[in-house]
Amino acid sequence: MSRYGAAAVIIGNEVLSAKVVEANGAHLIQRLKARGVPLRMVTFVPDEVDLIVDAVSRARSVAEWVLTSGGIGPTHDDVTVRAVSLALGRRVVRVPSLAEEVKRHYGERATDEALRLADAPEGAELITRDGAWYPVIACDGVFMLPGVPQLFKLQLETVLPRLRGTPVFLKTLYLRPGEPELARSLDAVALAMPEVAIGSYPQFEPGLDYKVKVTVEAADRAQVEAAVNALLEQWPSGAVVKTEDDAVC
Amino acid sequence: MSRYGAAAVIIGNEVLSAKVVEANGAHLIQRLKARGVPLRMVTFVPDEVDLIVDAVSRARSVAEWVLTSGGIGPTHDDVTVRAVSLALGRRVVRVPSLAEEVKRHYGERATDEALRLADAPEGAELITRDGAWYPVIACDGVFMLPGVPQLFKLQLETVLPRLRGTPVFLKTLYLRPGEPELARSLDAVALAMPEVAIGSYPQFEPGLDYKVKVTVEAADRAQVEAAVNALLEQWPSGAVVKTEDDAVC
Numbered sequence: 010m011s012r013y014g015a016a017a018v019i020i021g022n023e024v025l026s027a028k029v030v031e032a033n034g035a036h037l038i039q040r041l042k043a044r045g046v047p048l049r050m051v052t053f054v055p056d057e058v059d060l061i062v063d064a065v066s067r068a069r070s071v072a073e074w075v076l077t078s079g080g081i082g083p084t085h086d087d088v089t090v091r092a093v094s095l096a097l098g099r100r101v102v103r104v105p106s107l108a109e110e111v112k113r114h115y116g117e118r119a120t121d122e123a124l125r126l127a128d129a130p131e132g133a134e135l136i137t138r139d140g141a142w143y144p145v146i147a148c149d150g151v152f153m154l155p156g157v158p159q160l161f162k163l164q165l166e167t168v169l170p171r172l173r174g175t176p177v178f179l180k181t182l183y184l185r186p187g188e189p190e191l192a193r194s195l196d197a198v199a200l201a202m203p204e205v206a207i208g209s210y211p212q213f214e215p216g217l218d219y220k221v222k223v224t225v226e227a228a229d230r231a232q233v234e235a236a237v238n239a240l241l242e243q244w245p246s247g248a249v250v251k252t253e254d255d256a257v258c
Numbered sequence: 259m260s261r262y263g264a265a266a267v268i269i270g271n272e273v274l275s276a277k278v279v280e281a282n283g284a285h286l287i288q289r290l291k292a293r294g295v296p297l298r299m300v301t302f303v304p305d306e307v308d309l310i311v312d313a314v315s316r317a318r319s320v321a322e323w324v325l326t327s328g329g330i331g332p333t334h335d336d337v338t339v340r341a342v343s344l345a346l347g348r349r350v351v352r353v354p355s356l357a358e359e360v361k362r363h364y365g366e367r368a369t370d371e372a373l374r375l376a377d378a379p380e381g382a383e384l385i386t387r388d389g390a391w392y393p394v395i396a397c398d399g400v401f402m403l404p405g406v407p408q409l410f411k412l413q414l415e416t417v418l419p420r421l422r423g424t425p426v427f428l429k430t431l432y433l434r435p436g437e438p439e440l441a442r443s444l445d446a447v448a449l450a451m452p453e454v455a456i457g458s459y460p461q462f463e464p465g466l467d468y469k470v471k472v473t474v475e476a477a478d479r480a481q482v483e484a485a486v487n488a489l490l491e492q493w494p495s496g497a498v499v500k501t502e503d504d505a506v507c
Contacts, residue, residue: 022457025300027291028473029459030284034302042276050309051274053283053300056457060299060320067316071309083441084458085448115438122441157462189364192332192371199334208271208305209333210278213406224277 014047015172016072018064020079020089021156022055033078033154033161040165045174046074056080061092065151069096074172076165079156081146083122089153090146094130097149102131107144114142138167147171178230180237181253183219186244187211191221194243198236204228205236219250263296264421265321267313269328269338270405271304282327282403282410289414294423295323305329310341314400318345323421325414328405330395332371338402339395343379346398351380356393363391387416396420427479429486430502432468435493436460440470443492447485453477454485468499 017037024031034051041048049072052064061080068075080089094101108127112119126143129135135144136152145164146153152168154161184191188211199207208224223240227233241249266286273280283300290297298321303309310329317324329338343350357376361368375392378384384393385401394413395402401417403410433440437460448456457473472489476482490498 022455023459023473025287025297026475027287028457031287035279038274038276038280048274049304050313051302055298063316064299067312082458082460083437085441085445086457118436118438120438120441122445123438125441157460159462187367188332189367189369189372192334192369192374196334196371206271208277208335209331210272211331211406213408224272226275 012069012071012073014049014072015041015074015076016050016068017048017052018061018068018075018077019051019053019156020056020061020077021053022086024053024079025055032158033156036158036162037076037078037165040169041172044169044172045176046169046172047175047177056086056088058088058092058095061089062096065093065096069150073150075151076168077151077153078161079154081126081143081153081155083120083125087125090128090130093148093151093153097130097151099130099132099148101128103127104129104133104135107135110142110144136167136171138164141167175228177226177228178233179224179226179255180233181255182223182225182237182240183250183252184221184223184244185219185248185250187220191223191244194240195223197243198239201239202232202236205232207236261318261320261322263298263321264290264323264325265297265299265317266301267310267317267324267326268300268302268405269305269310269326270302271335273302273328274304281407282405285407285411286325286327286414289418290421293418293421294425295418295421296424296426305335305337307337307341307344310338311345314342314345318399322399324400325417326400326402327410328403330375330392330402330404332369332374336374339377339379342397342400342402346379346400348379348381348397350377352376353378353382353384356384359391359393385416385420387413390416424477426475426477427482428473428475428504429482430504431472431474431486431489432499432501433470433472433493434468434497434499436469440472440493443489444472446492447488450488451481451485454481456485 023029054060054064129146130148133148137144154164206226210222225236272278301313303313360375378395379397382397386393403413455475459471474485
C-alpha cells in the first residue's frame, strides 16, 4: 500500500456517544483540502489505549503524516501520549523543559497529575506558537493536537506548514444518463488512466436535469482534459448538462 | 479486546476530499445513541479495496455489528461488496433473485454493469423494506448501506431493529476546580470502578462559572450514583456548580 498524504485519528468517547457534535474532523478535511494535502483515512476511536494504538498504526501504514485530536491533558482519560508512544515503539519520558512550562502555567495548581502534560514519546519535537502556552508534540510524523475545538483549530495551523501539498485539478461533469448507462465508459477510462481519479455520484433530489455527477481529478491539468475527452467520445451528444472547473491548490 | 456494540466504515473519496460534507456518520452516531447501541469506532476510507478490507476487518474485531456507508452501485468506484466479501473470506456471487429485481427496476436500462448491483457475498441475507426497491445486503454482522444520505437514512432504519440496545445511565457534573486539581480523584474512582465510564472535558468558553464537565456513565443507575458519591467525597464543598441526569435507552 503506498504511503502518502495525511491521516487522522479523532480520539474521545464523547464523540462516539453523541455527547458532543464532532467538529474537528470536518474542519481538518476542509483545511487539508485547501492546502492540497490528500487525506487518506480518518478514524474515530474511544479513549482506549488498544484502539488508539491500532488506529495510529494503521494510519501510519497509509499516510506520511498522522494528526491526532484529543486525549491530551492531565486526567485518566487522556491517554494519547501513551498510546502514540506504544504505536511508535518509543518510551514515554518526562520532558524537563515542558515540565517547567507546566509549572509556570499552572503555578500552585501544578499538581503531580498536571505534570503528566510534560510527558512525551522519547525523542519528540515540541512545536510552539505565539498565543498557545502548550506546544504540539510531534514524533515520527505523528502530530498530537488537543481535542477542544478552539485549541484544535489553533494548533492545526501550527502543523499545516509542515505538510507538503500538491496541486490537484478537478473537473466535474453533470450528466443526463444514469449510472447503468455510464458505467461501461467510466470503467474503461478509469482502467486505461490509473493516474486519474474518477468519481461517480448519482443524484436523487427531485427536479434536477441531470442524474449523475462525475468528477475527474489528477495532479496534471492535461491528464484531466485527456480523461474528460476520452469520456466525451463515448457518450452520446447532449449527455453533458454542464461542466465545472475547480483547481485546488 | 472485547467485541460488542457497533462500528461503522464510511466509504468514499468524496468525503475525504471535501467534495461533500459528510452527513451519514453524524446521523448514525445520533441514531445509535437513541437506540442505546454503543458505537466503538468509525473509519472514513476512500474507494480503495485494500483500505476498505482493512477497515472492515478492524471494525469486526471490536464490534458485533458493522455498518458500511457508500460504494454500493454499478460503477467502477463501487467496490464495497467486493471488499466486504474479501474481509469476510467469502466469494462474490450473483444472486438470481436480486438480478431479477435489478432488471425489473431498470427495464431496458439494465446493462451488464447495472447487474453488478445483484452481486453479494456468498450466503448473504437480503433485508427488504417497503419504499426501497433495493435491499440491504447483510452478511456475518456486516450491513451494507448506500452512501446517498436520503437512502442511508432510510436503510439505517431497516437495520436498527436488528441491533440490540442496552440502557445507559449518565450523570454530568459541572465543576469549578480545573483538571489539575480534579485529576487525582478522577483517577482513583475510575480505577476502583472499571464498570463505570468517567469522562473529563475542560471548558474554555469565556464567562462560564465552571471549568470542567465530568460525565459518569454505566449500565446500572446504582453504579452511577455510587461513583458520583465517591467523587463528591473527595471534592471540596462548593466544587459542583450543577448536575444533570440523562438516561439514554
